[in-house]
Amino acid sequence: MKIQSVRGMNDVLPADSSAWQHVHAVAAQVFAAYGYGELRLPVVERTELFKRAVGEVTDVVEKEMYSFEDRGGERLSLRPELTAGVIRAGIEHGILFNQQQRIWCTGPVFRYERPQAGRYRQFHQLDVEAFGIATPDTDVEIIAIAAQLWKRLGMSGFQLQINTLGTLPSRAAHRAALIDYLLQHEAALDEDARRRLHTNPLRVLDSKVPATQAIVEGAPSLLDYLDEASIAHFDAVKAGLEALGIAYVINPRLVRGLDYYTHTVFEWVTDQLGAQGTVCAGGRYDGLVEQLGGPKTTGVGFGLGIERLILLMAVQQVPVVSNQPQxxxxxxxxxxxxxxxxxxxxxxxxxxxxxxxxxxxxxxxxxxxxxxxxxxxxxxxxxxxxxxxxxxxxxxxxxxxxxxxxxxxxxxxxxxxxxxxx
RNA sequence: GUGGGCGUAGCUCAGUUGGUUAGAGCUCUGGAUUGUGAUUCCAGAGGUCGUGGGUUCGAGUCCCAUCGUCCACCCCA
Incomplete structure (x- = not known):
């Protein structure tokens, strides 16, 4: 019986690893160019961390985590994303108290999903986070870092989609109104939508089922629940992007799947990778640090899928620094x-x-x-x-x-x- | 978790309505007058046909299961 790699967990052979080395080298240079320092984290954390950070009723936590008990009976999980660990470490070492922090991080993350083009059970992310800066200039900076990375890698063809979820209170008010509305039409919703209604009602807005879509048309719009501060924040982000000449599209349906986002959310999307076209995605998460037991500290950041990036580099035939013998x-x-x-x-x-x-x-x-x-x-x-x-x-x-x-x-x-x- | 396509040499693939020792190209090794690659010619090596059952006188070919892989749904990076 031949021993094979675990499903969805791939080897990178020497012939392919130069692309990885190139991405890491360029990324490290770009992040340093903005004053971000690298944080190195363990791959395993307490399961509780992800339940609290990502959200207990999200798909990622509910059915995609590799969770287990160690020999001492601790409930542990392979990390399904990087942000939670960054914040845990930040709180633990006291670097998020009343100060600004610019941090980046990389490594493998794990999700138990059905493998597909651009989707694997062990994959790798580059993560960039800025803490303690509530102003929209940092949302712009985070987006600009990704744009700079594309530039230095010689990549093109991305569409930047942005949206706002508003402040926590405005988001909560909209959520309550949305659930209320959907409950009134519950009988006409499809099964998926009824299930998500309570867990992640924003996701229902994304439904492709015609009957559900019809109901969604009349649902309360988040735009109507945004308070003045939320609108001002979003306007400032748009103005900043325009000042930098970074083209964007506003996608009102753009809703991050993780529970912790507030205000700005964004995705860098390509149509050159099949169904898994999101290469980089992120947003602002002003309540998350506090939610994890830290001080009231704001945050913005993004996660970038390295496998997808490298697939796209191959499609675009982006030249890579060679490590072949001379x-x-x-x-x-x-x-x-x-x-x-x-x-x-x-x-x-x-x-x-x-x-x-x-x-x-x-x-x-x-x-x-x-x-x-x-x-x-x-x-x-x-x-x-x-x-x-x-x-x-x-x-x-x-x-x-x-x-x-x-x-x-x-x-x-x-x-x-x-x-x-x- | 759901649905579909595909598993034959290291790689890309042929393989007739089931019928002798399963083929090709590329790669690899050796050779074509002593020590000169990538072109050409010759030779060689390399496969329990994903795995396990079943049908049959006989299975790479048909049936079932299983694993893997690819694509889509879903989800997300």
């Missing part, structure tokens, strides 16, 4: 093999950026050159006993960049540095 060192003959071994280390000492593969496992020169070609190297270095005796090496281009020539070992580092722009 140089392959062919060697044959006892003396030459020893010289080559020593010089491969010397070259790596002298040129820390050099990616050099030393031939191993013997083989004819012909087969060594085949390996050199196959690994993607630009140059092959050849040392036989003739070259070893002369203290030289043959430098041969594998990509049609000039004729082969002989170079003395002492000048080799300078030659490679020049040709490879190291």
């Amino acid at each position: 140089v392959y060192l062919c060697r044959f003959g006892a003396e030459a093999e020893r010289v080559a071994l020593q010089w491969s280390e010397t070259l790596r000492d002298q040129l820390p950026g050099l990616r050099l593969v030393l031939n191993a496992g013997g083989g004819s020169l012909k087969s060594q050159l085949k390996r050199a070609d196959g690994c993607g190297a630009r140059l092959a270095l050849i040392i036989g006993d003739d070259e070893a005796a002369a203290g030289a090496v043959q430098v041969k281009s594998l990509r049609g960049e000039g004729e082969a020539f002989t170079c003395s070992l002492t000048e080799l580092a300078a030659e490679l540095s020049r040709r490879l722009a190291l």
Whole structure:
């Protein structure tokens, strides 16, 4: 019986990992460019944390969490998202008290769902959060960070959708009115809508069932329940985006699936990934820190799905920084093999950026050159006993960049540095 | 959780109405006068046909189950 990976949990092979490394490198640079510091968190938290943060009646908590009891009887879960852990750590270490914090975080998250294009049971997120700043300029900053990331990765074709849920009181008032309205028409609703009516009534607005849709038409609109502060906040966010030249679309049906959002919510959506088109999504969650037992502290942030981002990069054929070998060192003959071994280390000492593969496992020169070609190297270095005796090496281009020539070992580092722009 | 498509060599796939030792291309290894790749030619290696049952004289082919995978619903990143 062959042991396979767990369903929906994928390996990233060496041939594909350069895209991951590229994304992480660019993201870390972008986040630092805005003054965000990286927070590293455990993958496992107490189940209670997610029940309180994400919402006990959400799909994520109700049926998608990997929960278990450890040997000491603790109720634990693999994290289904990153924000809850960020806040837990922030409260625990006292960095959310009466101050501003700009934080980012990355790593695997887990949801027990049916795998599909762009949806996996273990997937990876990049998370950016700003705490302690209630003003809408931070909503704009968070959105701008994502836009900057697209720019630096060379990606395009996103649509930015935004909406507002208003302050907690206005949101609560609308929610109550909405439930009230839907209850009056409960008999005409489909089964899904009736179930969600109590758990997540905003989701009913999203229904695609015609009969339900008809009822939704007449439902109380959140816009009518927004107080002045909510409207002013949203207007300021829109003005900020316009000042930065970031195009957006207002989607009144945009409702985040997690319970904690207030005011601004947004999604970066693409139509190039099939059904799972949301690559990055987030919003403001002014009540969440307090809800988790912390001080009254506001927050804004987004989560970004790395797998979806990388799928989209492939679709758009975005160039990725390569980590392929640049140089392959062919060697044959006892003396030459020893010289080559020593010089491969010397070259790596002298040129820390050099990616050099030393031939191993013997083989004819012909087969060594085949390996050199196959690994993607630009140059092959050849040392036989003739070259070893002369203290030289043959430098041969594998990509049609000039004729082969002989170079003395002492000048080799300078030659490679020049040709490879190291 | 629901529905549909697909599982044959490392990869991409053929495989006739069930019928002898299951094929191709790519990759890999070796060779085409001694030490020169990517082109060409030759040879070789590599598969319990996803797994387990069943029908049959006989199953890669038909039936059932199961696992995996892909797509959609749902949900979300």
